[in-house]
Amino acid sequence: MRLAAAARGAIPGELSELASPRWVGRALLVIGGAIVLVYPLISNDLFYQNLIILSLLFAIGAVGLNVIMGWGGYISLGQSSFIGLGAYTVGILATRVGGSPFVWLPAAGLVAALFALVLGAVATRLRGHSFVIATIAALFLLQIVATNWRGFTHGTTGITLPIPQWDVAYQNWPFYYSLMGLLVLALLLSWRIRKTKFGTGLIAIREDEDKAATVGIDTPVYKSLGFAASAVFLGMAGGVYGYYLTFLDPTGMFDIILSVQIVLAVILGGRGTLWGPVLGAFLIESINELANQQLGGGNSRLLIFGGLLTLAILVLPKGIIPSVEELWKRRRAEGTAALAGGRLNGLPAHPVDRRAQPAPRTGSSLLELKGLAKRFGGVHAVDDLTFTVEEGSITALIGPNGSGKTTAFNLIGGTMSADGGEIWLDGRRIDRLRPWRRAYLGLGRTFQITRLFGQMTVLENVVAPMRSFSLSQLNAGAMSGPEASRAEELLQFVGMREFRDQRAAELSFGQQKLVEFAQVLMLDPKLIMLDEPGGGINPTLVARMAEMIRELNQRGTTFLIVEHNLPLVLDLCDPVLVLAGGSCISSGSPEAIQKDPLVLDAYLGEDFKLEEPVGAH
């Protein structure tokens, strides 16, 4: 859906809208939804009712899993633990306390979500395969507890729920429609998350977790909340499922095959889409039933799931819905002109700055490094590095390749932790803080090789940063509202507004630099650290970048800039700090630095002349 919308933004009204996959998708959705809605009313076929009930269960699981897997990028094979937890919660409460199992569904959702929060807090410290294994371990742990805590769960004997009391004429309708209602709720939650900064933050984590941390995204909290969101409705659905089966036992409820089926549904339908997981769930469950009925069940379905996964990865690595959208987008873009970089026209409009008054150069230090050290093996990348950045200054950090400039940036920003020394920002010691805490205190940085979130649009990239952690910001709209309009102003400022709907990965290197600059401005930082802002961008644009830096500086932002473009450094920065071998060998005004014999020897070279900085023919 997202891609179709982006394409529409870029090429307005080219072809008939009615033939777009958006409308075809909507039509199919309405037809499919209507069939599922009225099926039990028009048919008594219990086989198909059962098929749809199970499909709905998996769809709820897959829509939830998509939050943490499609957007957050974390694959969980432990989703069936939420089914089991929900079922057991409902089963135990209904048999011990009494009442209809349906009354206890909210409790099932709560227990599942709480367990996900706790598991998330632990497991989301891990990445990649380790996370997957941790989720499987949690599932088996729950199974073992359910088996052995006989006094509470009746162990392998299981729990038998009361037979439903409603009229036989209603058949399975209560199960059917409560699952349908839960699916609608799960979809609403998923849709809402995608629209907010919480959703953009999750995608940022998927795209580049370390970078996400530097733009103020509190990654453990995001991941835990995402995990809880993936669990809440699945827990409730698990309660319905348990009641539907009327019998709970540890192996049937905490079944890893259910988890596998949920993961497969997300992959097949399309990760990171709203409807893909639903489509995937219905397809997978249909195939599953077919295998059970026609192909001997049991082992044959394992074979089929394995084969399907292989096939999906080979043929449709992105899943059905994204592949169709991609194909459509390509066909539609055929022969049209893409936006391409041209000359710069006019000066950009001024961005709205939230801080009221420009801070004058106070002479006080904003950033202070004291004896900072970092070793890689035997190499002292940063060695007893001490310097200060004065508030309101544009300070340059120059030095030969490998002198430790970027490492120093990584240490200050928190992407790496130092082996020794202290870092102070605005009177607070920050070297033990996590990267997002440093961002909240007013520290922003860019990267030498830009690190935008490639699959997000330009606008989403700029919206993603968080100035502080608050639930209201998590819930703030990402594509409309004040956050989005602020992002658009910043894009205008760097001259990239017309590219707002393009995916960041589609931009050229220099354009990515500009977007990353806008992204860091979104944090309203007191101190901006730029890693080679002029590298790889056109000279006219370098000049504009310099103007932007000056303008922001006049309104109170302090800059620390790593740059090799000497004319730019000498023109823009004062003072200039010179690094060599991991420590600061000289500092002073641009005029003084050019004449310093230490600097000439280590960096500029004996024959340095500013007017001709490079060896010409």
Next chain:
Amino acid sequence: MASRTLSLSNVIAGYGYGDVLKGVDLEVEQGSVTCIVGPNGAGKSTVLRAISGVLRPREGTIRFEGSDVCGVSPAQILARGIAQVPQSNGIFPNLSVRENVLIGAYILRRDRALVERRLGAVAELFPIIRERGSEKAGNLSGGQRRTVEFARSLMLDPSLVMLDEPSVGLDPKALRAIAGAIKQMSEAGKTLLIIEQNVRFGLRMSTHGVVMESGRVLMHDRADTVLGNPEMTDLFFGGTVAAGPRRASTPA
């Protein structure tokens, strides 16, 4: 002047969201050093991708040494004598300098004598390959790393070498070193096609200059003519150093 070794005519290409190149005509002379400059996103890297076969043009022709190479696979392009040094750092820091260079001859690995001969020739051009051959490439400075990348691209003895922003991320000393390396490759008979954002650096070491804008070639001439063109300077090359406003003169 010598004959044309590479010529693009009306090349139209894109990445699936519309055409980035909107009809590019470009001729590269045998033995020349041609530098493409222009705004970010103008399509410079896309031109290189179309030539190297990574991106298949939708329309137009690309001829290299007399034959049509449009739509030919990247491996075939390489075999026909076009090598490319990519923009991002392509050094494997934990391999030795020698191993890093040898990767460039991977498809020849069974012909050991030929590989040794090529390595000898490359080391002749860039003595650092012999002098520091057994050291880890990670220990080299920025300019030396780039030189190793150049050396790697020469292992298949290409006639055309394409360099995507060789200057990016290099300190002033390294910049002079790689300017020297580029000159050496040119003197060794290679035709060079370079993309540079450091416009003055790029054009000064080139014989020909190409200015691209919005997916088209705006100007193609001798490098000094391009560099001296006041309109191009105004639009794309930035003011001279002396003309830039000084901090002291900006109102606070």
